[in-house]
Amino acid sequence: MTVDRGVDVRDDSGFTLMELLVAMMLIGGVLLGLAAVQTSALVTTAQTRQRTLGTAVTNQVMEELRALPWNTLNKGLHASFASAAGGDPNVDGARLRPPVEPMIDEVLVTSTTQATDKAPLSGSGGTNVTATSNPEAPGIVFTSRSYVTRPAAGGESLALTVITTWRANQTADERHVLMRSTAYAPSGGCGDPNNQPYLGACQALFSASAGGTAPQTTITAAFGGETTDPEVDATTPILPGTDITVATMRGGQTGVGVTAQQSTAVESSALHAAGSLTAAGAPSASASTGGEAVENQASNDVGSEGAAPTDPSPVTSNGVAGSLAIDGGDLRMVITPGSGSQAKVSASTVTKCTAALPAGVPCAASDLASAVASTTTLSVGATNLQLVRVASSSITGWGARFAGVAGVAATGCSTVSGPGCVAAGASRSVGAVQLGSASWSGGAASSGLIQVTSYSDSTRVERGLSQRTAAPVTARSGSLRYWNGSAYTTVSITGSTSVTASTGTVTWTGGGYTVRATGQVAVTPVTDLASAPDPAGCTGEGCSISTETGTVSLSVHYRVEGPSGVSAFVTTTTLGAARAAAGFKAAPGA
Structure with a gap:
């Protein structure tokens, strides 16, 4: 009589060392890529927030500028505006030529009789600079410069320009926002130019x-x-x-x-x-x-x-x-x-x-x-x-x-x-x-x-x-x-x-x-x-x-x-x- 006995064979094999190293390298690469994407997204979000804040600051300064009486705007900047601010990178002689916008090349309006209490156009010492900090962007100062120029076409209008710049840190490139507007007061316009900013034509x-x-x-x-x-x-x-x-x-x-x-x-x-x-x-x-x-x-x-x-x-x-x-x-x-x-x-x-x-x-x-x-x-x-x-x-x-x-x-x-x-x-x-x-x-x-x-x-x-x-x-x-x-x-x-x-x-x-x-x-x-x-x-x-x-x-x-x-x-x-x-x-x- 023959007795058939079964054989119990178990597979105790696993990952080799090489396979484990390759898997770890692949997972590490994916994680590094995700980290880079996340970092880039955070940087982009921070830059977007900074630009939004910069735009808001520029708009605020422009509204303050537009609210000045016509006779104040008509005098333009104080003659010492550049020295009061320690220089002005947007001015070349008597013209506004900002590097951030080469298309602008206009004659500045200045006056030695301009008052020095008309910020943001002519503040203390005649400066045209407004510095603004915001808790939402700690450590960043938004520097706004205001200008009044005569457009090349001439006429009775004035061009108003506000340029705001900032740096995220000491080594970062300077960023900017530029905003333009026009003030107009025709001859015989309505209102008192000493206390009203907008003097449009009026009818009886x-x-x-x-x-x-x-x-x-x-x-x-x-x-x-x-x-x-x-x-x-x-x-x-x-x-x-x-x-x-x-x-x-x-x-x-x-x-x-x-x-x-x-x-x-x-x-x-x-x-x-x-x-x-x-x-x-x-x-x-x-x-x-x-x-x-x-x-x-x-x-x-x-x-x-x-x-x-x-x-x-x-x-x-x-x-x-x-x-x-x-x-x-x-x-x-x-x-x-x-x-x-x-x-x-x-x-x-x-x-x-x-x-x-x-x-x-x-x-x-x-x-x-x-x-x-x-x-x-x-x-x-x-x-x-x-x-x-x-x-x-x-x-x-x-x-x-x-x-x-x-x-x-x-x-x-x-x-x-x-x-x-x-x-x-x-x-x-x-x-x-x-x-x-x-x-x-x-x-x-x-x-x-x-x-x-x-x-x-x-x-x-x-x-x-x-x-x-x-x-x-x-x-x-x-x-x-x-x-x-x-x-x-x-x-x-x-x-x-x-x-x-x-x-x-x-x-x-x-x-x-x-x-x-x-x-x-x-x-x-x-x-x-x-x-x-x-x-x-x-x-x-x-x-x-x-x-x-x-x-x-x-x-x-x-x-x-x-x-x-x-x-x-x-x-x-x-x-x-x-x-x-x-x-x-x-x-x-x-």
């Missing part, structure tokens, strides 16, 4: 505005007038049993504006008629109607982002307003603003805004016309008493900036000289206004307590080099009639009219109620305010003018006595006004 400043407001009626509660009548305050309703404390019926209004300096911007707007009821104790009971607004803008500032277009199309709008009611049972008040008014607002720097204006003149115009009367009535049972009625009216406003092209007699600025002129105006026509119409006892005041007919007004102003003290052109006319207790008194309204008067008292009785009414009229003259602290040149605050066509205020006090007790309210109607303003301020140094 013009502004103008105009517009008009249509009649407006406001109704509030009032004291009845007899000692036994209840007192009222701001929370008392107009009619008993309601929440409304103020009712307003407002006509439309227009406005235009013109501003001009380096460029001209014009705008126009219109606001349609509106009505509102205000409830002091119950805001939810408040209501409003109408009041749509429309506007237009234009500008010849074609280089600015967001500027209005030069020639937008006119914008038109139709106003819509409904009636608002204060319902107190037997007593009911209804306010109906005029609806269907037509508005057109124009603004352009190319196209005529009105027929009288020439094309190409920046202008704005706003026209608003209503064809429907505005009314306020008080119903006492089945009888209607007309408290206020304002017939159709129209308002026009315009403004324009004239430069090189003159206006005409209707627009003003018919003479244009120097920087030009600005003008604006407004005109209104108000339909018949009637207050307090009812079948009053005894046939009194059969045409109402107060009437105004054929009312119109207008005003125009202008300002410019040739219009520094020009007077406004204003007109107002109309006829006022009021019941004096036995007959009507008529007053012709002109620009100088100033009247205050009371009407007689009238009475109406019906449906268990007695209504008693008394009116007040007040007319103020046209006003204007001119300001010309320097009429010879319109410098400083400039020359301005504003004007308004005066006020016509008509009010009627009503006392109502009936089953619900005694209440009283007052209707106040103002006819609005036309207004205009213009200003001219000459360019500094003009």
